[in-house]
Amino acid sequence: MDTKTDQQALLRDAMRILNMTRDAFSQRLGVTRRALDSWLLPGGSPEFRSMPEVVGRFVAEILDGLPARPPRPAAGAPAISCEGKPQLLTTGQLDLDTVNEVFRIADVMEPIAKRRKVTRVLEGAVLGNLFFEASTRTRMSFGTAFCRLGGSVVDTTGFTFSSMIKGESIYDTSRVVSGYVDALVVRHPELGSVAEFARATNLPVVNAGDGPGEHPSQALLDLYTIQREFSRIGKVIDGMHIAFVGDLKYGRTVHSLSKLLALHKGLKFSFVSPASLEMPEHLLEKLSVNGHVIEQTDDLAAGVRGADVLYATRIQKERFSSEAMEGYTPDFQVNRALVDAACKPETLVMHPLPRDSRDGANDLSTDLDRDPRLAIFRQTDNGIPVRMAIFAMLLGVENQVAHAMRDVTWRTPHPVGADDAVFEGED
Missing domain, CATH: 1.10.260 (434 Repressor (Amino-terminal Domain))
Known part of the structure; x- marks a missing residue:
């Protein structure tokens, strides 16, 4: 290395x-x-x-x-597994040691993700990106991560361009595609659908979102972001206060991240939403461990006050009827005035994206774009090394990457945009 x-x-x-x-x-x-x-x-x-x-x-x-x-898995055993298969379907299959192992490998991937090094450990491997629901960054992030490891990607997007529109079952689709590729990433609008894909194959499968269910790789990159940002400003995750704001009923990123955070100790969870979009009760029960404190409120300013992390979410309009939006007004917008008035100078502001950037939207305001507390673009950047680590672990090459790097041969760009905030101590 x-x-x-x-x-x-x-x-x-x-x-x-x-x-x-x-x-x-x-x-x-x-x-x-x-x-x-x-x-x-x-x-x-x-x-x-x-x-x-x-x-x-x-x-x-x-x-x-x-x-x-705890010992690392023996050679040939999947480091990330579900029911004995190399699959990442839910954060519930992860413990803190496995999470830390993902992050350790993601650290190794950083020079590749930042285009300073290249590797070909997955040369010849093909990823099937099956997205039956709209996606930009998640689909491209998974594809980019696989390509950065030397593999190639084939995509399908939406039901219109899938044989499912002809009535093909999930089982048949999974079994057929398994004959073409070496790993699958699946996003589907129905809860539990990705698990159905996984049951029909022995290939590595990653859940990229199953309706209102889970999005485990997003949770991992979110936690990785929190950990790295906290390291710079002198904080640890144990004992922190995180405020989740927005659509908490259908927001699968909140569901997955809160479960990962619950592996730590003594956190305060503030769930801020209208009554119609509150966090599901069965998830609240899972969070009642390790000395965590849970509060629910529809008062935005009160809920985010003093938070170490403010995690805003988009309203999932595609998952429910309009009457469920009662109480979700533009007053729920997370903007500069709110953050300045209710949060700390070092509060970390996050969002899984996409956000509704239109005027009057009840989402994360663009007036925070030049504020160093806004971590959304550092957050998306972190998705590449984390997803590279996931692929490496699922395909059993995590210990080869460090010894298979070489310098890039092209002029590498600096990806930070002209309007991005400059983060002190950025590495």
Whole structure:
């Protein structure tokens, strides 16, 4: 592995295992925060510094002195599995150790995702992207992640261009497509439909959204984003306050992320929505563990006050009739005035996207676009390394990537847009 990448992955993994912020970790190592930051910068940055060998040995000694971690799956066994198959269908199949392993591998993927390195570990493999529901970023993100690992992608979008419009069953579709590709990503508007696809095949399958059900890869990239952002500003996830705002009844991203967050300890969950769009009761019961505090309110300002993370969602108009929108007015818009008045200076503002950017929409306002607290584009960028990690683990190549990287041969672009906020300490 490239030593620059190696040191970044080691340091990030150590902070995650130790549950330490950058400030706390630098103190543990006996170095300045500035030195630690310089070791975590990308290799192309003029401020990047190589970590002294003695520090690397010290980090390894700290990790060796910790209680034994659960062993990683044996060679050939899927690191992510559901009912013995290499499939990611729900966050309920993940424990904290598996989540941290996904993030460790995502850290290794970062140089590839940022177009500094390339790899061909999935050369010859083909991904079937089956999207029976509209999608832009999720479909492209999965496709890009697979291609960055050296694979290729075939797509189908919507029922109109699918044999399902002719009455073909989910089982038949899954079985037929399994003869063409090496992995499947499926999005479908019906709850439980992706699990039906998975039962009909032994291929790796990823649930990219099943109606109002779940979206596990989105939850992983969201949690990865929170962890990385918190590391920069001196926070840890345990004990944080997160406010979910909007359509919580049908918002599958909220359902999945809240279940992953519940693996941590002592969180405060604020669920802010009109009564008609409240969080489902069965999910609230699952969150009543590990000392978490749960509150529900339809008062937007009160619900987000003091939150460490404000997670706004789009109203899922396609999933219910118009009468269910009662009480969901433009007053539910998350905008700069609300965030300034009710939130902390370092509150992290997130959204799974797409958002309704039209004037008067009850969604996340564009007047926050140049605010460094807005993490939505860093959030979407993080989807690439996280989904690369998922594919690598499902296809059993996670331990090959680090040794199969090489420098890119083209002029790599800087993806940050002209209007993006500059985030202090961005790496």
